[in-house]
Amino acid sequence: MLLFHCTNSAAETLSSTRQGQKHSWVNNTPLPDDAQPWGWQLHAVKIARQNVLVAMQADTRFAMVFWGLKKGDGETLLHLFYQRLANHLLWLAEDTGVLSEADCKTMLDRLLQQHAGFRFHAGSDRSVQTHINDVVHHCRDAVADNGCLPDNREEAAGFDEFLNEGIRSVKGGAYFQPAEALLCACLRDFAGMDEAGIAMVRERLKAQRRQEMAQTMLQHAEIEGLQEDDPAHALMMHLLEQAQGKGRLH
Known part of the structure; x- marks a missing residue:
């Protein structure tokens, strides 16, 4: 299951009012006891009058940025999220040459099978949010330099690559690249690669x-x-x- 921890601004962006009734994608019902969620944090800001949502994986700090979504449109967000994540993993695996095309497909199938379900919960982690704030800063710089954010479907992946090639550190630990960290985690969890291979x-x-x-x-x-x-x-x-x-x- 994908578990999105939503900041207050993200929860508000995932809410809408129809016929006087408020509808929200955020559901704080406790997870099943056997759930093994894959944690991401979701934050929202307004840039150039557009809703900008940043999703960051809690362990690897891998980030993806989505914009131009209508308020309360969680369906489009999820579609873009799964699509972008699959593309990133395919490109990362292809760049290293460690998996065949068939093995890449198997890895993605396992990921989607294990995390086809999703849940949006209210809450956030301060350490993750610090790195999200840095991503937001880059988004604002991109708008200041170019007048807009990249195309949400084609150019966005390249913008994500730029963000995830940077160096990060968690709580004073060793420095790492989010792109490398995500690939290695997925090779371990969904491709069955051992520590020597990683x-x-x-x-x-x-x-x-x-x-x-x-x-x-x-x-x-x-x-x-x-x-x-x-x-x-x-x-x-x-x-x-x-x-x-x-x-x-x-």
Whole structure:
């Protein structure tokens, strides 16, 4: 079951009044004793006169942003949520090359089977909310820079990727990337991958980041006119080759 912990603003956004009666998607009925909910926190703000909803997974701090929804339209929110989540996991698994197309489908089927049910509850976690506030800040910056938020269906996934490639830390713990944390959690819980396999995925992602950094450095060197016989250029090439070697499949 998906369990969305809703801040007061999210609960209000998920409510509407029809024929004088208030209707809300928020249901605080206790969960069944055997429920194993997957916890997300939901927060709402107004940006550029639009409802903007931020959903963040409590453990991995993976965030997705939705906007332009009508007040009380929980159905559209859920549709976009499941669709966006599935796409992100497919892309993340594809980027690492750790699962075949059939295995990716199996992982998603298991996730949807276990979490097809959902519940919106009132309440929030202060630590999660701190990271949500940072996401909201990026949303406001995007509107200030571009005049609007990205398209809610096609460009939104790219905006989510930007948000989840950043570095976060929970209560002074080790730093991590939300995208990597979500992928590894899903590989463990829905693809049956053991800790050794997950460690290999983390190392591969680390190598990819090294490679991207080395390529960025080389591009900067070309712009600055750094010659190939310069020791700094040789060092960058060495780092790039090293990253490419560690990123290969074994």
